Amino acid sequence: MPDETYRQERRPIKQEVEQGKGQEPIPSPEEFQKAVQNQPVNRPVGEGLQMKGLHNAPPEFLEKIKQQGGQASSSSYSDAPMRVTGSAKLEELLDKIKLSTQVYEEVTLPSLGKFYDGDDGPTxxxxxxxxxxxxxxxxxxxxRYIKKGTAMDMIFRNCIQPNYDPAQFLAVDRTFLLIYLRGISxxxxxxxxxxxxxxxxxxxxxxxxxxxxxxxxxxxFGPQNMHDVLPRTQIDFKYRLARGFDEQRIQEHRERRSKFDNSTLTDDTLLYRTSLLVxxxxxxxxxxxxxxxxxxxxxxxxxYLRNVTSEPPFGVDTKVTLTSKFTLEDFEIELPLEANFFFPRQRRTQTQA
Structure with missing residues (x-):
């Protein structure tokens, strides 16, 4: 059993003990609130708040209270409505920003909604x-959002209408939305x-x-086509397409395995992903x-299983053909998702160079 840190017992301080005989007790919070409510609304300027029991406080404190009460009473009253968000200038600028940031573009998903029922996505x-x-x-x-793998779901919830659960979207639709969102942002x-x-x-x-x-x-092609035959063994199989929550489960599986000594463990992430979708x-x-x-x-x-479940006949082709600047030969890469995908480097103009 771990040692417990000794803490002195806390007891409520009784007002009559602290005040001593012959002095009025300091009012309780309930008494204070009741007294405030009973104060006249239009009390004389400089009168301050009259509270039974405050005469026991230091004179300097009482003088400050009196001064603040007078200042509050003598201040001019404005009929202007109170602004919650800030000044009129701030609201003007926020309204101007909305013209560009709150404009929604209508986008058609690569799946055409064939795999949604209206609750998990648009039909x-x-x-x-x-x-x-x-x-x-x-x-x-x-x-912490990046590590948990929840960052993109949070962003999709903010930027997409109607408010579907983005974790229910097909992975191919999410990839399309990710690239489209980067382009318009x-x-x-x-x-x-x-x-x-x-x-x-x-x-x-x-x-x-x-x-x-x-x-x-x-x-x-649609949900009715989610079956096939393995080319070598000729065994029938059924499958489904990956969704956002599958990617989250795969990430969690990878993190669990990373906690162990990987020197003797093989990476079964691809097999685990395939087993989720089959x-x-x-x-x-x-x-x-x-x-x-x-x-x-x-x-x-x-x-064959991995290709069928991961590469449906629709979506964004993320393979990019580039030309080497050293040999002028073409080569193909997968679209790299680097840090500057959502944090692009500022390009220098000729005047900045």
Whole structure:
């Protein structure tokens, strides 16, 4: 049993003990409030607050109370309405800012809403999106939100209408919203540092986010198509598409494993993610059994499962083709999500250089 720190017993101080005989007790909070309520509203200037028991206080204190009471009574009364947010100038500027920050753009999600029922997302695939403000940037600058993986959900809740739970959105729709939100909040130009695969040298490049290809969900694809056959073993399976809450669970799984000695552990994050999205393999539905089954499948089948669940036939193509500035050869990279994606570096103009 841990040692307890000794603390002296606290006892309420009785007024009659502190005041001594022959002195009036200091009023209780209830008596003070009652006395204030009973004071005349239009008392004479300089009279101050009359409170029974205050004559026991130091004279200097009483004089200050009297002076403040007189000042409050003699101050001129203004008919101007009290402003909660601040001055008229502040409200004028806030109204001006709203013209650019509170304008919502209508956006069609790549899924076209086929995988939503109206409660977890729009059945017509349409949401409204506004640019981020300093409040949203503050969320991104808060380490605990980033570590918990809740930052983007908080930002989506602020910037998207109607107010759906963003954790229910498909991962492909969330990626689209993330890139779109960055474009309307900062700029379509995304400056990155990349490594030339031919020379291993670094160079700067600007990616046009508007140039990323967006494919909408085909007419013949929907929730009814969430089944397939493994190419090698020819076993039937059913699956679903990843949603925001799946990414959160995967992040939590990765953090749990990181607490152990990883020198003897293999990274099963990809297998765990696949087992979350696969709902049935050959009649198996238990998640633990599905994970065991996936581990034993031929690698061709595992790769097929991963591609089917992670790459539906719609969404944003985040593969970017760049040209090396050293060899002039083309190469392809995945859109890098660096720190300056939401904290872009300020470009220098010719006058600043």
């Amino acid at each position: 017509n695939g349409i949401v409204k999106l506004r640019p981020m403000t300093g409040e949203e940037e503050q969320i991104l600058a808060t380490p 900062y700029s379509k130009d995304y400056d990155v540092e990349v490594t030339c695969p031919f020379t291993d040298k670094r160079f700067s490049e600007t990616i046009d986010l508007n140039a990323l290809e967006v494919t909408t969900c085909p007419e013949n 709902e049935e393999i050959g009649g198996l539905t238990d998640k633990n059994e599905l994970l065991i089954m996936i581990k034993k499948l031929p690698v061709e089948d595992v790769s």
